[in-house]
Amino acid sequence: MRMKQAGGIDWKREGRKLITEYLHVLLGTLITGVSFAMFFLPHDIAPGGVTGIATVAAAYLPLGVGFISFLINLPLFILGGHHSGWRFVLRSFVAMMLLSLFIDLLPHTDLTGDGLLASVFGGLLMGIGLGMVVRAGATTGGTDMAAKLLHDRFPVFSIAAILLAIDSLVILLAIRQFGFQAGCYALIACFVSSKAMDMVVQGFNTAVQLMIITSQHDSIVERIHRDLGRGCTAFMATGTYSGNPVGALMCVCSRLEMPRLKKIISEEDPNAFVTVCDVREALGEGFAK
Numbered sequence: 103m104r105m106k107q108a109g110g111i112d113w114k115r116e117g118r119k120l121i122t123e124y125l126h127v128l129l130g131t132l133i134t135g136v137s138f139a140m141f142f143l144p145h146d147i148a149p150g151g152v153t154g155i156a157t158v159a160a161a162y163l164p165l166g167v168g169f170i171s172f173l174i175n176l177p178l179f180i181l182g183g184h185h186s187g188w189r190f191v192l193r194s195f196v197a198m199m200l201l202s203l204f205i206d207l208l209p210h211t212d213l214t215g216d217g218l219l220a221s222v223f224g225g226l227l228m229g230i231g232l233g234m235v236v237r238a239g240a241t242t243g244g245t246d247m248a249a250k251l252l253h254d255r256f257p258v259f260s261i262a263a264i265l266l267a268i269d270s271l272v273i274l275l276a277i278r279q280f281g282f283q284a285g286c287y288a289l290i291a292c293f294v295s296s297k298a299m300d301m302v303v304q305g306f307n308t309a310v311q312l313m314i315i316t317s318q319h320d321s322i323v324e325r326i327h328r329d330l331g332r333g334c335t336a337f338m339a340t341g342t343y344s345g346n347p348v349g350a351l352m353c354v355c356s357r358l359e360m361p362r363l364k365k366i367i368s369e370e371d372p373n374a375f376v377t378v379c380d381v382r383e384a385l386g387e388g389f390a391k
Contacts (some may be wrong), residue, residue, distance in 0.1 A: 116216045123238040127197045130234030131242060133227050135168075135204025141224025142291065143167060143205075144212035146284045149291040150224065150269030152178075152243040153205070163359045168205030171243070172198065178244030181251060193240035217287045225291035229298025235301050245269075309384040311354045314367060315339065316374040319349030325366045330359055354384055356360035 125358050138153060148154035148163075156170035175198050175354050178193065214220045235242055249264040259267075262312060269292065278286030319336060334353035340347050355363055358389060360378070 105270065116355060124196070125195070127193060127232045127240055128200060130231040130238065131197050131200040132204055132231070134201055134231030134233070135208050136226040137227035137231065138167065138205045139208035139210050140213045141220040141227065143210050145217040145220045145287060146280040147217070147221055147224065147287045147291055148272055148280070148284075149221075149288050149295060150272045151245045153201075154269070154272040154276065154288070158272070158279050161279050163220035166206035168202035168207075168279030171205065172202040175202075175244040178247045178251075178294070181247070190239060190241075193238065197235050197240045197242045198244070204311060204366065215285065218290070221287035221290040222294055226298050228291070229295035229300075230302055231294065233302025234263065235300070235390040292374040303325070304382045309354050309356055309381040310360050311379045311381050312360070312367075313377045313379075314351040314353065314362060314374055315353065315376075316349055316367070316371045318374070319351055320376075321370045322351060322367060326363065329366060330355065330362060331364075332359070354381060 123275075137391050141147070142149060143157065146157070148157035152174050153167065153171050155174060156167045158167075159170050160167045179195055179198070205285060212220070214223065230337070232242060245268055249268065252264050253259060253289060273285050273292075276288050314322065322334065326334055332353060332355055334351045337350040339348050339350040340346070344372075353363065364376070367376060
């Protein structure tokens with residue numbers, strides 16, 4: 103029997119979930135640390151955020167980039183931590199400390215020998231690592247907390263605008279310290295990491311959604327059930343020009359299944375009106391849980 107509290111909490115399941123999330127934090131910070139130690143730092147690439155500020159500051163201070171990141175983040179966590187839940191703050195603080203340690207403890211080895219390759223592959227690794235940390239319900243830096251504090255003080259500026267301004271300032275400082283080429287590499291790294299992070303956070307099980315306006319909805323539904331093994335949702339709609347009732351179907355399928363579904367629609371009703379939309383992530387029966 104599973105151990106449950108009076109309130110119905112499954113402590114065994116919650117414990118496994120907590121362990122999994124912290125393992126994701128550990129692996130994500132390790133991957134991000136590799137991106138800095140073996141790709142960014144050997145080429146003086148400062149890809150925004152607190153670690154970017156620390157990369158520039160390390161050119162003036164006899165301290166490691168990870169330790170400088172910790173020193174910058176510490177007051178931000180103290181000042182901005184009360185705006186978030188304690189679980190999020192605790193996980194974020196653990197992630198921040200782990201990343202600081204990995205950046206300084208991992209060997210600073212140039213794996214690519216080329217700044218452009220370092221910015222691309224370093225950005226890819228950083229995006230994957232940060233995405234894993236975010237999916238575990240944490241963050242690795244205090245720039246979002248700094249943006250929240252500045253937004254509270256100057257509400258006319260949105261948090262997104264403040265974050266963009268911070269990253270832009272970091273890249274300008276990097277250009278001043280390391281040269282224009284290093285600044286361009288930092289821009290490439292920021293772009294690649296943002297795309298990779300979006301993919302990890304939003305999921306890889308992308309799908310497509312088809313909205314089908316048809317007079318032959320019964321036969322199309324029967325073919326979808328039989329040929330694709332998929333379900334769909336039926337609506338009754340009214341054409342605004344004709345004023346006649348028409349059938350409307352919404353069906354979500356994988357990208358590989360879309361050509362077969364379009365063929366079914368074409369065969370059953372060549373006059374059907376179909377729209378196709380990208381779905382970031384599909385959850386539920388037939389897709390990810």
